Amino acid sequence: MSKDKKLVEAITSMNDDFAQWYTDVIKKAELVDYSSVRGCMIIKPYGYAIWENLQKALDAKFKATGHENVYMPMFIPESLLLKEKEHVEGFAPEVAWVTHGGDEKLTERLCVRPTSETLFCEHYANIVHSYRDLPKLYNQWCSVVRWEKTTRPFLRTLEFLWQEGHTAHATAEEAQEETIKMLNVYAEICENVLAIPVIKGRKTDKEKFAGAKATYTIESLMHDGKALQSGTSHNFGDGFARAFEIQYTDKNNQLQYVHQTSWGVTTRLIGAIIMVHGDDSGLVLPPAVAPTQLVIIPVSQHKEGVLEKANELLGSLSSRFRVKIDDSDKMPGWKFSEYEMKGVPLRLEVGPKDIEKNQVVLVRRDTGEKLFVSMDSLEETVGKLLADIQKALLERARDMRDKKTYTAASLEEFENVINTTPGFIKAMWCGGQECEDQIKEKTGATARCMPFEQEELSDKCVCCGKPAKTMVYWGKAY
Amino acid sequence: MSKDKKLVEAITSMNDDFAQWYTDVIKKAELVDYSSVRGCMIIKPYGYAIWENLQKALDAKFKATGHENVYMPMFIPESLLLKEKEHVEGFAPEVAWVTHGGDEKLTERLCVRPTSETLFCEHYANIVHSYRDLPKLYNQWCSVVRWEKTTRPFLRTLEFLWQEGHTAHATAEEAQEETIKMLNVYAEICENVLAIPVIKGRKTDKEKFAGAKATYTIESLMHDGKALQSGTSHNFGDGFARAFEIQYTDKNNQLQYVHQTSWGVTTRLIGAIIMVHGDDSGLVLPPAVAPTQLVIIPVSQHKEGVLEKANELLGSLSSRFRVKIDDSDKMPGWKFSEYEMKGVPLRLEVGPKDIEKNQVVLVRRDTGEKLFVSMDSLEETVGKLLADIQKALLERARDMRDKKTYTAASLEEFENVINTTPGFIKAMWCGGQECEDQIKEKTGATARCMPFEQEELSDKCVCCGKPAKTMVYWGKAY
Numbered sequence: 026m027s028k029d030k031k032l033v034e035a036i037t038s039m040n041d042d043f044a045q046w047y048t049d050v051i052k053k054a055e056l057v058d059y060s061s062v063r064g065c066m067i068i069k070p071y072g073y074a075i076w077e078n079l080q081k082a083l084d085a086k087f088k089a090t091g092h093e094n095v096y097m098p099m100f101i102p103e104s105l106l107l108k109e110k111e112h113v114e115g116f117a118p119e120v121a122w123v124t125h126g127g128d129e130k131l132t133e134r135l136c137v138r139p140t141s142e143t144l145f146c147e148h149y150a151n152i153v154h155s156y157r158d159l160p161k162l163y164n165q166w167c168s169v170v171r172w173e174k175t176t177r178p179f180l181r182t183l184e185f186l187w188q189e190g191h192t193a194h195a196t197a198e199e200a201q202e203e204t205i206k207m208l209n210v211y212a213e214i215c216e217n218v219l220a221i222p223v224i225k226g227r228k229t230d231k232e233k234f235a236g237a238k239a240t241y242t243i244e245s246l247m248h249d250g251k252a253l254q255s256g257t258s259h260n261f262g263d264g265f266a267r268a269f270e271i272q273y274t275d276k277n278n279q280l281q282y283v284h285q286t287s288w289g290v291t292t293r294l295i296g297a298i299i300m301v302h303g304d305d306s307g308l309v310l311p312p313a314v315a316p317t318q319l320v321i322i323p324v325s326q327h328k329e330g331v332l333e334k335a336n337e338l339l340g341s342l343s344s345r346f347r348v349k350i351d352d353s354d355k356m357p358g359w360k361f362s363e364y365e366m367k368g369v370p371l372r373l374e375v376g377p378k379d380i381e382k383n384q385v386v387l388v389r390r391d392t393g394e395k396l397f398v399s400m401d402s403l404e405e406t407v408g409k410l411l412a413d414i415q416k417a418l419l420e421r422a423r424d425m426r427d428k429k430t431y432t433a434a435s436l437e438e439f440e441n442v443i444n445t446t447p448g449f450i451k452a453m454w455c456g457g458q459e460c461e462d463q464i465k466e467k468t469g470a471t472a473r474c475m476p477f478e479q480e481e482l483s484d485k486c487v488c489c490g491k492p493a494k495t496m497v498y499w500g501k502a503y
Numbered sequence: 504m505s506k507d508k509k510l511v512e513a514i515t516s517m518n519d520d521f522a523q524w525y526t527d528v529i530k531k532a533e534l535v536d537y538s539s540v541r542g543c544m545i546i547k548p549y550g551y552a553i554w555e556n557l558q559k560a561l562d563a564k565f566k567a568t569g570h571e572n573v574y575m576p577m578f579i580p581e582s583l584l585l586k587e588k589e590h591v592e593g594f595a596p597e598v599a600w601v602t603h604g605g606d607e608k609l610t611e612r613l614c615v616r617p618t619s620e621t622l623f624c625e626h627y628a629n630i631v632h633s634y635r636d637l638p639k640l641y642n643q644w645c646s647v648v649r650w651e652k653t654t655r656p657f658l659r660t661l662e663f664l665w666q667e668g669h670t671a672h673a674t675a676e677e678a679q680e681e682t683i684k685m686l687n688v689y690a691e692i693c694e695n696v697l698a699i700p701v702i703k704g705r706k707t708d709k710e711k712f713a714g715a716k717a718t719y720t721i722e723s724l725m726h727d728g729k730a731l732q733s734g735t736s737h738n739f740g741d742g743f744a745r746a747f748e749i750q751y752t753d754k755n756n757q758l759q760y761v762h763q764t765s766w767g768v769t770t771r772l773i774g775a776i777i778m779v780h781g782d783d784s785g786l787v788l789p790p791a792v793a794p795t796q797l798v799i800i801p802v803s804q805h806k807e808g809v810l811e812k813a814n815e816l817l818g819s820l821s822s823r824f825r826v827k828i829d830d831s832d833k834m835p836g837w838k839f840s841e842y843e844m845k846g847v848p849l850r851l852e853v854g855p856k857d858i859e860k861n862q863v864v865l866v867r868r869d870t871g872e873k874l875f876v877s878m879d880s881l882e883e884t885v886g887k888l889l890a891d892i893q894k895a896l897l898e899r900a901r902d903m904r905d906k907k908t909y910t911a912a913s914l915e916e917f918e919n920v921i922n923t924t925p926g927f928i929k930a931m932w933c934g935g936q937e938c939e940d941q942i943k944e945k946t947g948a949t950a951r952c953m954p955f956e957q958e959e960l961s962d963k964c965v966c967c968g969k970p971a972k973t974m975v976y977w978g979k980a981y
Contacts, residue, residue: 060625061583062613065576067626070641073572094551098543099577099615099646099662100599105539121578122603123615126650126661127596135540137577137601137615147538148545163548168577168645172604183604184577 036366038305043249047177050299054308054367057178064176064183068292071367074316075295076186080166082218082313083188083290086210092162092190097144099167100135105143109268112142115235119172121183137170142236142261142287145191146269153193153283156275160203161193179296180253180503187291193271193283197262200284204260207288208241211256219294220311220418221245221301222426223255224449224498226474231461234287238262244473244498246426247300250447252473252500255297258288296503301422302391308368309391311418312411319407320364321350324357324376334380338373338403346407365390370414371407391417436467436488439499443468449500453493455486463488470499514844516783521727525655528777532786532845535656542654542661546770549845552794553773554664558644560696560791561666561768564688570640570668575622577645578613583621587746590620593713597650599661615648620714620739620765623669624747631671631761634753638681639671657774658731658981665769671749671761675740678762682738685766686719689734697772698789698896699723699779700904701733702927702976704952709939712765716740722951722976724904725778728925730951730978733775736766774981779900780869786846787869789896790889797885798842799828802835802854812858816851816881824885843868848892849885869895914945914966917977921946927978931971933964941966948977 036049051057056072068076084094100123107113120136138144149161170184179185190207194200208225215221223243233240237259245255266272266282275281302309312318319342323335335350342348351360357374364372374386385403387396391414398406429448433439442450450470454460464487465471475495486493514527529535534550546554562572578601585591598614616622627639648662657663668685672678686703693699701721711718715737723733744750744760753759780787790796797820801813813828820826829838835852842850852864863881865874869892876884907926911917917928928948932938942965943949953973964971 058626058629060576060622061580062576062578062622065578067576067622068574070571070573073574076574077572093548094555095548096546096551096554096646096664098538098540098545099648100540100543102539118605120605121601121613123599124602125600127598129650135599144538144540144545148536151536168574170577172607186574 036305036307039248039303046303046305047299050303050307050366051178056295056299056308062183064173066178066182066184068186071316072295075298075310075314076292078314078316079214079218079294080188082214083210084166086214087164087188087190090162090206090210092164092192095163095165096167097138097141097148097165099138101138101141101143103134103136105147106136108143108146109236109265112236112265116140116171121170121172138167139169139171140287140289141165141167141169141189142191142265143269145287146265146271146285149193149283149285150269150271153271153273155273156195159193159195159273159283160199162190162203163192164188164190179292179299181293185291185293187289189287189289192286193266194285195273195275195281195283197284200260200262200286204239204241204258204286204288207286208243208256208258211258211288211290212243215243215245215255215294215297216419218311218313219298220313220415220422221255221297222419222423224474224476226476226498228257228474229458229461229472229497231458232472234259236261236264238264242474244449244500245297245301246429246449246500247297247503248303248425249300250429250501252449252498252502253293253297253300254473254502255294256288256290259286261285261287301425302418303368306362307366309418310368310370312370312415315368315370316347317349317364317367317369318347318411319371319373320360320369321348321373321375322357322360322364323350323352324374324379326352328377330380331375331377335375338375338385338400342404342407345404346411371410389414391421432482433487434483436464439464439470439487440468443470443501447501449473449498451480451482451496451498452487453481453483453485454495454497455489455491456494457486457489457491460486460488464499468499469501471502473498473500473502514783514785517726517781524781524783525777528781528785528844529656534773534777534786540661542651544656544660546664549794550773553776553788553792554770556792556794557692557696557772558666560692561688562644564692565642565666565668568640568684568688570642570670573641573643574645575616575619575626575643577616579616579619579621581612581614583625584614586621586624587714587743590714590743594618594649599648599650616645617647617649618765618767619643619645619647619667620669620743621747623765624743624749624763627671627761627763628747628749631749631751634673634751637671637673637751637761638677640668640681641670642666642668655774657770657777659771663769663771665767668764668766670764671744672763673751673753673759673761675762678738678740678764682717682719682736682764682766685764686721686734686736689736689766689768690721693721693723693733693772693775694897696789696791697776698791698893698900699733699775700897700901702952702954704954704976706735706952707936707939707950707975709936710950712737714739714742716742720952722927722978723775723779724907724927724978725775725981726781726903727778728907728979730927730976730980731771731775731778732951732980733772734766734768737764739763739765779903780896781846784840785844787896788846788848790848790893793846793848794825795827795842795845795847796825796889797849797851798838798847799826799851799853800835800838800842801828801830802852802857804830806855808858809853809855813853816853816863816878820882820885823882824889849888867892869899910960911965912961914942917942917948917965918946921948921979925979927951927976929958929960929974929976930965931959931961931963932973932975933967933969934972935964935967935969938964938966942977946977947979949980951976951978951980
């Protein structure tokens, strides 16, 4: 019993210490573990199953929008990384360098890819010749490495899993269309699959990707009021094309540079799921990504007919839902806590009395609501409840986000709000990097994005008071 | 047209120069490309789609047999790699070493995983405590790196994609059962999905995996008579458990070491598909892994009704098969060659005359057979033909393999056979490594495996003439 007990020991309350709560949840819900490799995580079966479900949803969407998967080498020769000036300045300080192969010292160092623009560019320069070769719509699933000083599972790790889309187009318009299309794909998946509402917008020049002409982002808000950059989509213009000489002959037989994009989301989204939906009993998973959507707990399982009935229900529900049964010899109460910690959306209890009444008990993880449901309409009810939970989680998250979204008309107000009630702060901005720097210095907040949905809160910059150009979402961020 | 033409330029004949034929096929069927990273390959969309289909089949089988996917770090600290003596001797000479993170020199070098036994062992030591924690049945999809001197796409590359299963069990019997179970999974997938017949058997001590107690293998035979190790499954006994102190408390409260296995297949299997089924017109893909199972080529597509009908067929066939249409402005003849090169199992031609007769033309890639099929029974006929092709490819490959399998009673005969008619050579062996070494030196052949299905060809070792213990499949190998 000692092992069971550990599982149901209370975790730190999120209001007492959010960071410790996060660490407790990822450990006790068995999402990740540590190894002797600094800053890298072991993604355990339960955590990896969430990633697989997310991958499946994304990959289907990528394919439906005409993208093809490829695989590029994990190494980048130093000379290749150096080809695009802004890009290398952004990434060189944080890459891992391979200097030896076996006993042999390499004549040129190789970095472990922090991102693969340079490899895709080299490849595109080889395979793109004519307008008939365009567009190239490629995606890659892999892991990348960035040599971070301080790390945290899912949120910031030396190595993480992601997908990186890389596309090449004939015109600037097509590249821009692609950039926004993929941002919208990310936003839809976040809202419909992860039940996480996002703000779509453009990054300021200070915050954009190294080498991009424009970076677009989806920003979500965590329970502690901190923002999380949840996915980005970059329009490169023809900057990389010029550096890598990616040219094609157009219909008029003229040489043109291609226009490129890249876009990516990472295992960081699992961190977002935890911090948007979780509570003091642990993880709360949206049904669409939950590895187990419903867990069956037989009550008084030694009594005649109980296990048989529980297994019968498992059989009939499994064709439509991701269901598991726990018929281990742990006490039902321990099991309840364990699957609450793991965020399983629905718990089904069935015991001798239920069987007599031809019913089961269903308990919602998100609300704790307990329902007595006839076995005759079980499949239908489960389907409906899972859809309800998915919807309710998104609404709850949107409410939370909206409640934690504030406006500020002056720097004093800004400071005051962010220090007392952390969240998104909407405030006007003149567009100057001095103001952006000053806001960060005084408040710790960065420009999360210039949202597509602009509001004219005032006509003055929150920092310098000069004419404002844009409304910006500001926030402290992970 | 110049670009179209390149596609149908004849490739080197496999009988003239098999290695060049292989290189021509992987290039012209657009499976891989090269980059500036020595020894690594770019897997292009068509090649990667084959890998995805293979992955899907394997992953479903792994899950059906109770395995869970996880993700381990890609780096291994040198001290961890050094923990199991035989293992490190096998791998240290061929690993890539990371010595710097950003500008900082690491206090301990990290190697890029050549395989992940050491990481799994460290993790198991942390999470396995009681017999209740066993078995652990984990699998990982990732890429690994081995610093090879000479490389060849799919067959031997510095980096390759694979899966590595790692399991821990309470008893030696369970570990042995798992080892054989997963070897059988590989054999089934090779035969049923890739249409490649394999010989199952055990590796000699000289050929086994570094650190394994026993290595089992599936060996297939390529068209040029060379063998390809196509998948391996290792029983580690408790060797790694002792080195990493992976212990559990059994039901009698006694401390015991776990018994472990590992097993893997790689992108090398794509090389096997090419070299087992391909011909002088290019790739020949088994329907079960073909990214496109049927390609529709409209004939006289500018004529009224042709494109409409072709798209109607696309729509109706797509729900059941992987179908694409090529309505580009290339000539039908060029298209025929292109999809032959790409090994698409079935080609469907439809033109004005066919539409009049309510029929289409189906052409099999494997036999060239041309069938006139009523549109009314099209779906059924396509299903049947794809099943026939899948079966025919396996039979043809088995015939080829059997024809190229020889026996040798003496070393002279062995030398003579392998130099005139390359293939598998079945010959008796005394079990001594001296003979194994001598055979390799004289003939270039290695012991591929000691097959489960033994035959008593004679009672004398083919090399030394002393009493024979085992029949061995020998061969030159990739």
